[in-house]
Amino acid sequence: xxxxxxxxxxxxxxxxxxxxxxxxxxxxxxxxxxxxxxxxxxxxxxxxxxxxxxxxxxxxxxxxxxxxxxxxxxxxxxxxxxxxxxxxxxxxxxxxxxxxxxxxxxxxxxxxxxxxxxxxxxxxxxxxxxxxxxxxxxxxxxxxxxxxxxxxxxxxxxxxxxxxxxxxxxxxxxxxxxxxxxxxxxxxxxxxxxxxxxxxxxxxxxxxxxxxxxxxxxxxxxxxxxxxxxxxxxxxxxxxxxxxxxx
Amino acid sequence: xxxxxxxxxxxxxxxxxxxxxxxxxxxxxxxxxxxxxxxxxxxxxxxxxxxxxxxxxxxxxxxxxxxxxxxxxxxxxxxxxxxxxxxxxxxxxxxxxxxxxxxxxxxxxxxxxxxxxxxxxxxxxxxxxxxxxxxxxxxxxxxxxxxxxxxxxxxxxxxxxxxxxxxxxxxxxxxxxxxxxxxxxxxxxxxxxxxxxxxxxxxxxxxxxxxxxxxxxxxxxxxxxxxxxxxxxxxxxxxxxxxxxxxxxxxxxxxxxxxxxxxxxxxxxxxxxxxxxxxxxxxxxxxxxxxx
Ligand SMILES: Nc1ncnc2c1ncn2[C@@H]1O[C@H](COP(=O)(O)OP(=O)(O)O)[C@@H](O)[C@H]1O
Ligand SMILES: [Mg+2]
Numbered sequence: 030x031x032x033x034x035x036x037x038x039x040x041x042x043x044x045x046x047x048x049x050x051x052x053x054x055x056x057x058x059x060x061x062x063x064x065x066x067x068x069x070x071x072x073x074x075x076x077x078x079x080x081x082x083x084x085x086x087x088x089x090x091x092x093x094x095x096x097x098x099x100x101x102x103x104x105x106x107x108x109x110x111x112x113x114x115x116x117x118x119x120x121x122x123x124x125x126x127x128x129x130x131x132x133x134x135x136x137x138x139x140x141x142x143x144x145x146x147x148x149x150x151x152x153x154x155x156x157x158x159x160x161x162x163x164x165x166x167x168x169x170x171x172x173x174x175x176x177x178x179x180x181x182x183x184x185x186x187x188x189x190x191x192x193x194x195x196x197x198x199x200x201x202x203x204x205x206x207x208x209x210x211x212x213x214x215x216x217x218x219x220x221x222x223x224x225x226x227x228x229x230x231x232x233x234x235x236x237x238x239x240x241x242x243x244x245x246x247x248x249x250x251x252x253x254x255x256x257x258x259x260x261x262x263x264x265x266x267x268x269x270x271x272x273x274x275x276x
Numbered sequence: 277x278x279x280x281x282x283x284x285x286x287x288x289x290x291x292x293x294x295x296x297x298x299x300x301x302x303x304x305x306x307x308x309x310x311x312x313x314x315x316x317x318x319x320x321x322x323x324x325x326x327x328x329x330x331x332x333x334x335x336x337x338x339x340x341x342x343x344x345x346x347x348x349x350x351x352x353x354x355x356x357x358x359x360x361x362x363x364x365x366x367x368x369x370x371x372x373x374x375x376x377x378x379x380x381x382x383x384x385x386x387x388x389x390x391x392x393x394x395x396x397x398x399x400x401x402x403x404x405x406x407x408x409x410x411x412x413x414x415x416x417x418x419x420x421x422x423x424x425x426x427x428x429x430x431x432x433x434x435x436x437x438x439x440x441x442x443x444x445x446x447x448x449x450x451x452x453x454x455x456x457x458x459x460x461x462x463x464x465x466x467x468x469x470x471x472x473x474x475x476x477x478x479x480x481x482x483x484x485x486x487x488x489x490x491x492x493x494x495x496x497x498x499x500x501x502x503x504x505x506x507x508x509x510x511x512x513x514x515x516x517x518x519x520x521x522x523x524x525x526x527x528x529x530x531x532x533x534x535x536x537x538x539x540x541x542x543x544x545x546x547x548x549x550x551x552x553x554x555x556x557x558x559x560x561x562x563x564x565x566x567x568x
Contacts, residue, residue: 076468079472081468081471081472103471104471104475104476105474107471107472107473107474108473108474110472111472112469112472114465114468114469116465118466118468119469120466120469120470120488121488122487122488122491131475131483131484132473132475135479135483136473136475136479180473181473184474
């Protein structure tokens, strides 16, 4: 069953069309990788799905419910979707534990002890138990990003949206974050990830979507999209990636 | 541990680092420089201080000035009255500071509301800050303490409350702008992160934006409270007797200006803790920023 469907999604910024009737379907337990040049609209699509941007046309459904309907309460939708950003966006005035328990306590109204126990367990699972009381500025980029993922997971989301979560990291820290996403996939989490890590997309994605000029130009299993792309623009993009030594 | 064990990179652990000759020369040079600058500073301060004292006390009019500004008996006589006045300043300061901070925060929050529904609220809040930042405090004070009671309405609050209200309204306008600057300095990505977790706009403000905003603008906020401390005395224009007004009365009775000096010294003493707190908060904020 499809967890997420986007149909004819259109988004403009001041007359500039960024998403131009985009279609996308994500099935349960599936990992979909969005690839494409900078500015091709990957982040905008993820922000639209999370209702951080208003659509200019098209529909988005989550578990069969049309969430692009203006009568839908966006806060209720966002509780079911976890989002992780390129720049981590941890709350600097809160400790790691407080970052992770904020939504469970304020949104889901869980008791403090209860939320903290769950948070500590999640942190322990990713090897961050001893950093629970640290503030974000005392953590490495990789640790911050892992906390950001844990923070999103604490809401027990149906769907995770990951927007270039390793792009701001030093190369030696990328691995720890990718390992965490691999574990999420093993747990059956449904995910949409925008990424420049082609090797990683090839490894974890069930489906790769190549975005260009606001549309999904080519989609399919990674072996096919990377191995035998049919669209000239996909080939051109992949050639540039290979020349840059990133595949 | 006396045993020397080699660490991974081959540098023995536990052995004391012996500075090289070059480092020792640098350290000695820095020590000499420090001693020299301390000596220069001490000498110049002493010389300047002596010159100042000699110039003032040696001035032809010094005796007359000392008698009319620094008379210890008159100072002691005036002290109780001035202290009673100062107590009024302190109470007014506390009430007005709290009131102005709350009002400023409320106005700042109203100005950040988005959407056409809130246009009237935003416009009203903006109009308030424009008006009261532009209006001289004295005029607000006169209108509220002299004009409003003239209406002879039932249940009119005492003049002191009206004067306090004038202070709150005026300073609330300044503080609202400081709060707003703080709120707008929080990066939009923080809002996106909070909203994406399912927090409502109010929860986002309360738990994510305001704590960061207030921390950032605490120094300028406190600075305005220090300024307020000096302005609360203006309510005496409407009748209540504050420290400065008490000093004025004592001066008129004794034909001597010493009570003003007494009031001035007390004001400075009162301000010192507040200014010290402001400096401390500023320093901490600066550290936090540079600490990354
Ligand atoms: N809030 C915005 N206002 C105006 N233009 C925007 C905004 N967000 C994104 N854009 C533009 O939309 C285009 C797509 O951006 P984005 O979705 O971030 O691409 P990607 O994530 O694929 O690099 C870019 O040209 C960007 O400048
Ligand atoms: Mg992007």
